Amino acid sequence: MLNIGAEITSNLEKITLKAAEEYNKKMNTLIKEVNENLSQRDDLMQLIGNNPIKKMKDNHENHAGFMYNSFKVKSEELFINTIIWVYRTYKNHGFSYQYFPVELKAWKSAVNNNLSSENSELIINIYNLMLDNHKLFVKESESREDNEFEVSNNQFNSPDEFLKALLEGNHDQCLSEAENIKSKDEMLLYFENMIKPTMYKVGSLWEKGVISTAQEHLASSIVARVNSSIYANNISLKKNKGKAVISAAVNEFHEIGARIIADTLESSGWEVDYLGADTPPDDLIELLKIKKPFMVGLSAAMPFNIVPLKETISKIRDEEELKNIKILVGGKIFNENLKLWEKVGADACAFDSKEALRQANKWWEEVDGKNV
Ligand code: B12
Incomplete structure (x- = not known):
């Protein structure tokens, strides 16, 4: 510093x-x-x-x-x-x-x-x-450069080729590799080793003025389609863990990461409700009261969304019937500002999907006494 x-x-x-x-x-x-x-x-x-x-x-x-x-x-x-x-x-x-x-x-x-x-x-x-x-x-x-993720020993095609296809709007090529993903483990690796580094690269190119906002939008929307196809091919029907609600924070429009967390948990036996971007706090709380999940995961990327997220967490804590819900936060802003999660009042923060799954399973094990 x-x-x-x-x-x-x-x-x-x-x-x-x-x-x-x-x-x-x-x-x-x-x-x-x-x-x-x-x-x-x-x-x-x-x-x-x-x-x-x-x-x-x-x-x-x-x-x-x-x-x-x-x-x-x-x-x-x-x-x-x-x-x-x-x-x-x-x-x-x-x-x-x-x-x-x-x-x-x-x-x-x-x-x-x-x-x-x-x-x-x-x-x-x-x-x-x-x-x-x-x-x-x-x-x-x-x-200083923006964070980029270099992935070594990638079993998939190179992220550079995927990036090129994304920026050209070549849906077919982007979807073709995703169709070969046939297991939960492959899916998780694909999210972390292909989707994430490629999207970080997209952000870095946008930041440098090399690509336009429209190209960034195109890349995001193709990724949403690719992720949907991977999800549809790898959905797990076995639900042997708790309920989780995953959402991006209010005013937060970055939701690809949150969705990866939702799909990761779901593929590992969690019963997940995924809400997407920008969920208003009061509506989130209403939903939590109905669903009564074991945990809630909230995502943020932008510096101006931290106070609203903090207030959302504090509103959840104020509700007597929600007081036992575990609150996990994550997203780019937390990965770059390592102590920030404590300031928003969460129970924990996870850097990526592997870490999120490990934390969620640990909590579940503690409460449920099960071997997960
Ligand atoms: C795609 C994108 C968008 C899309 C999002 C579309 C969508 N459907 O999600 C749109 C166009 C909406 C967008 C808008 C904006 N964006 Co933008 N965007 C990006 C971009 C390129 C990729 C984001 C992404 O998908 N990453 C891939 C995912 C997989 O990574 P991730 O989110 O970090 O998620 C991982 C972890 O963080 C963690 N995680 C994530 N969520 C959660 C939740 C929980 C519970 C847990 C445990 C873990 C966890 O696990 C995930 C998997 O490992 C980033 C670049 C980047 N480096 O991220 C810029 C970026 C985040 N955007 C940026 C900016 C500036 C904006 C805008 C202000 C632009 C503008 N002028 O309007 C707006 C803000 C909108 C808002 N209010 O939220 C900047 C932010 C910089 C900063 N420090 O402020 C970035 C970094 C670009 C850059 N390099 O400058 N953006």
Whole structure:
């Protein structure tokens, strides 16, 4: 971790709940003011590299959500990793490095104009820290790559060939190999050694501006079809373990990983209800009351979805009839920020499907006294 870590932690710790909530309440005003401030500049197009203004506005919306989450979760690693990702990705998409100090100053001024002085001071300290360390963030963003998974001894075709077929939209080729997967073990290996590294590579290419958002969407939708076909060919009807509900967190649209976890558990005897992306917390809780599962698995990838996930978990814990449910979390954001799962109040976190299955079976064994 960077040597500014301690300073970031101490400044995040100082942000009171009141200050965080005032920032949240006034978020739309802050975003509007920052958008207006930048839009009036003569050098706007140089700053954002001739990108559509909407791209900058999207960044401001994500920024506000990320800051609010950081004020509440107070994770130094999440804070630093996300800033570095933002610098790297927006630079790759044509934004100039100079955009960041300009934007951060606009946030400072919006916070100063709209929040009470008691709260704004605490939040402006964080913006000052970001401004003071601009050069460091530039340097770090140039030296760090997004995580990619290199898979050795792959029994399948090379992930590179699969990637090429995905990006070309070659459904037939992508499905042909999946049709040969005839056992649970092969299925699990395929998820971890083919689907996951390929999708991480897709993300890395999108981040570098090499492929478009449409190509990323195409790849995701083919993967969803491939996974459905693998599932249909390998479904296990023997259910000898507990019930599990698996879902992506509210506002979380990354659901391929959650679905892999659902299919993995189901193929190993768990009775699984898989809910997909963006499940609203109150509806999730209603469903849990009806289904009464042994465990619930929740997935998150985005930094701005951590507080909503934390609140969902806390709502589940508040329900007397759900108090024994085990809560497992996972997803890219937890894999990159190793202590984050504790901050959201989960019982455990798992890095991948193998680890998720091991944890779920361990809990089941403890409670049920069965050999699994
Ligand atoms: C496909 C994709 C999308 C698709 C998702 C489609 C779908 N049906 O899921 C769409 C287009 C919706 C999307 C949207 C966005 N995306 Co996107 N996306 C991706 C991409 C390329 C692949 C995700 C994936 O499928 N990975 C493969 C799975 C198998 O891996 P996994 O999720 O990590 O899952 C494994 C483990 O984490 C774990 N696990 C996962 N869930 C769970 C749950 C439990 C309970 C457990 C125990 C374990 C577990 O087990 C899984 C198997 O090993 C990633 C790149 C990447 N590196 O992941 C970017 C990525 C996650 N996206 C990113 C971004 C920025 C976005 C957007 C903000 C883009 C935008 N401008 O709109 C939005 C945000 C939407 C939102 N609110 O959620 C960034 C996030 C970076 C960051 N730090 O903030 C990434 C990393 C791309 C990049 N390199 O920059 N995206």
